[in-house]
Amino acid sequence: MPKLTINGKEVEVPEGTNLIEAAKAAGAEVPHYCYHPALSIAGQCRLCMVDIDKVPRPQIACNIQAAEGMVVHTETERVKETRRSMMEFHLINHPLDCPVCDQAGECFLQIYYMKHGLYDSRMTDEKVHKPKAVPLGPHVILDAERCILCSRCVRYCDEVTHTGELGIFHRGDQSEIGLFPGKTLENKYSGNVIDICPVGALTDRDFRFQVRVWYLDTAKSVCNGCARGCNIEVHTNKHRTHHNEGRRVARLKPRFNADVNKWWICDAGRYGFKWIDDKSRLAQPLHRAGAQATEVSWDRALPELVTTLQRTRPEEIGFLASPQMSNEDLWVLRRLAEQLGVRNIDFRVPPRAPGDEDNFLIRADKNPNSRGAELLGIGPGQGGLDAAGMLRAAREKQLKLLWVFHHDLWAAAWPEAEVLEALEGAETVVFQGTSSAGEVSARAHLVLPSAAYVECEGTFTNFEGRVQRFRTALTPPGEAWPDWMILSFVGKALGFQDPVFVAERSEQVFNALASTVPAFAGMTYRGIGDAGATVKA
Numbered sequence: 001m002p003k004l005t006i007n008g009k010e011v012e013v014p015e016g017t018n019l020i021e022a023a024k025a026a027g028a029e030v031p032h033y034c035y036h037p038a039l040s041i042a043g044q045c046r047l048c049m050v051d052i053d054k055v056p057r058p059q060i061a062c063n064i065q066a067a068e069g070m071v072v073h074t075e076t077e078r079v080k081e082t083r084r085s086m087m088e089f090h091l092i093n094h095p096l097d098c099p100v101c102d103q104a105g106e107c108f109l110q111i112y113y114m115k116h117g118l119y120d121s122r123m124t125d126e127k128v129h130k131p132k133a134v135p136l137g138p139h140v141i142l143d144a145e146r147c148i149l150c151s152r153c154v155r156y157c158d159e160v161t162h163t164g165e166l167g168i169f170h171r172g173d174q175s176e177i178g179l180f181p182g183k184t185l186e187n188k189y190s191g192n193v194i195d196i197c198p199v200g201a202l203t204d205r206d207f208r209f210q211v212r213v214w215y216l217d218t219a220k221s222v223c224n225g226c227a228r229g230c231n232i233e234v235h236t237n238k239h240r241t242h243h244n245e246g247r248r249v250a251r252l253k254p255r256f257n258a259d260v261n262k263w264w265i266c267d268a269g270r271y272g273f274k275w276i277d278d279k280s281r282l283a284q285p286l287h288r289a290g291a292q293a294t295e296v297s298w299d300r301a302l303p304e305l306v307t308t309l310q311r312t313r314p315e316e317i318g319f320l321a322s323p324q325m326s327n328e329d330l331w332v333l334r335r336l337a338e339q340l341g342v343r344n345i346d347f348r349v350p351p352r353a354p355g356d357e358d359n360f361l362i363r364a365d366k367n368p369n370s371r372g373a374e375l376l377g378i379g380p381g382q383g384g385l386d387a388a389g390m391l392r393a394a395r396e397k398q399l400k401l402l403w404v405f406h407h408d409l410w411a412a413a414w415p416e417a418e419v420l421e422a423l424e425g426a427e428t429v430v431f432q433g434t435s436s437a438g439e440v441s442a443r444a445h446l447v448l449p450s451a452a453y454v455e456c457e458g459t460f461t462n463f464e465g466r467v468q469r470f471r472t473a474l475t476p477p478g479e480a481w482p483d484w485m486i487l488s489f490v491g492k493a494l495g496f497q498d499p500v501f502v503a504e505r506s507e508q509v510f511n512a513l514a515s516t517v518p519a520f521a522g523m524t525y526r527g528i529g530d531a532g533a534t535v536k537a
C-alpha cells in the first residue's frame, strides 16, 4: 500500500490506484472526462493534469499509479492553466445548445467550465457541424456536435457488453462517434452509455424533453425487475405535474453497488417503470357482486374481509403470496397465516415462459424477493397446499377463500381454463395488488389496492441473500396502502396480539422478523445501510 502526499495531505492507497482515485481519497477532485473506473485507460481528454514533484511537466492523473513517497499537487497555477486550456479546446466546436439539451444541469462541460474554465471564448470562426438527433438504437440518441470524443461509450461496448457497436470515425476535427455498418445499439444494457457519457452527446430517447433535471427528486431504491436487485435511484417529477406527460416517475438510474450491479443496470429494468403511473393503477378498494364492481372505502372493505376470514375454516383458506412483496409484507402475511391457522400458503407461481438470463446481471426469475420468501418460510405448512394445490382445491370447491397477492395468474404456466375454473370455484376471491389490468383483479370479489415499491419502504432479499432497502419516492395513489399495512390492519381487526399487527413503520416489522428468523439474525433495518447486508447461509 503506497503512501503519498497529495496537496500536502498524506494518504495510503491500495497498490495500482491511479492518481485520480488517490486524490479522491485525499479529498481532492481531479476533473476528468475519459477516465471511468470500470473502463480501460484511454488518456484521451487530457483534462486530468496534475503536478508531480521532480517531474518537469504536468502529467495525466488517470494513467499514473500512486507510488511510495510521491508528492502530487492538483491545484498549482500551471495545472489550473492547463485545465482551462483543455476546457477551451473541448468547447471549440461545441454548439453550446444547453437550453435545449437534456444533459443541462448534470453536464460535465457545464460543471467543469464553471469550476475550471471561466475564460472568455476566443472562437470567432464557424464551428464544425456534425449530425444531430441520430437514433443509435431503441433507447439512445446521438448529438455528434456535443461529443468530446472521450471514447467512454466505445470502450463500454467493447469491454463491458462485448458487443462493439460503436466506434470513432474520420480524423481531426471531423472525428465523430458512430455505429459500425449494420450495427444498432440495442444490446440489453445499452442505456448505460447515456449515464457514462459525461456530456449531452448521448441522451435517453425515453426521457428526452420530458422534464428538466433540476425539477427532479431522488430516492434510493432497488430494481424490482429480477432477482438481482440492482441498486437504483428513482427520479421523480412532483413539482411540474404538467411535465413528463403527467407521470411522476421520470427515470431510473443505476446506483453504484460493488457487490450487486457496480455502475450498471439492464434496459428492461431501466425502462420497466411505466406501470407505476399507468391508468390501470388501483387507488380504491373495490367490491364486486356479479358483473357489478363498486368502489368502497377501507371502512367497508376491511370488515367484509375480516368477517369472511372469521366464518371460513382455516383449511378452506388459501394465501397466494407474491415474490414481488417485500420481506416486511411477507412476514406480516406469515404471522397472519399462523394466527389464523392457515397452512395453504405459497408464493411460487411458474411463469408461462422462462425468463431470459445472462452471465452479467439479468436473472431468469423476474421477481425481486423470491429468496426472501423462501427464507421467511412462505410455503405450505404441514398438510397444507402449494399454489397448484390451492387452485385445484378451489376448482373442487374445497377452498372457499382464495387471497391472491399481485399475481396475474393468466401469465402462469397453468392452462387458463383451469385458472378460470378455480376463480369461479372459490366462494370468495380477494385480489391485493397494484393494477386492475389482470384477470384476477377483474374477477375478484374484493380488490385491495397496494402501494408500489416506490411508494413505500422496505427490503428485498436478492438471489444471493443480500437484503437491500428501498426508500419511499412517492405517495401511493388514492387510498392504496403498503401490503404489510393492509395485512396488519386485518390482523389487528381479528384481535390478534402479535406486535407486527400494531407496527407503524416497516422498520418495526423488519426488526421483528430479524429477531425471529435465523437467517436474518443480528440485522437491523438501519444497519443494512445503502449497500445491503447478507443473510446467514
Ligand code: SF4
Residues within 6 Å of the ligand: 146, 147, 148, 149, 150, 151, 152, 153, 154, 177, 196, 197, 198, 199, 201, 202
Ligand atoms: S458520445 Fe459521449 S461517451 Fe461517447 S465519446 Fe462522445 S462524449 Fe464520450
Ligand code: SF4
Residues within 6 Å of the ligand: 223, 224, 225, 226, 227, 228, 229, 230, 261, 265, 266, 267, 268, 269, 270, 361, 362, 363
Ligand atoms: S438486471 Fe434485474 S435487477 Fe438489474 S436492472 Fe435489470 S431487471 Fe433490474
Ligand code: FES
Residues within 6 Å of the ligand: 031, 032, 033, 034, 035, 042, 043, 044, 045, 046, 047, 048, 060, 061, 062, 063
Ligand atoms: S481522464 Fe485522464 S486523460 Fe482523460
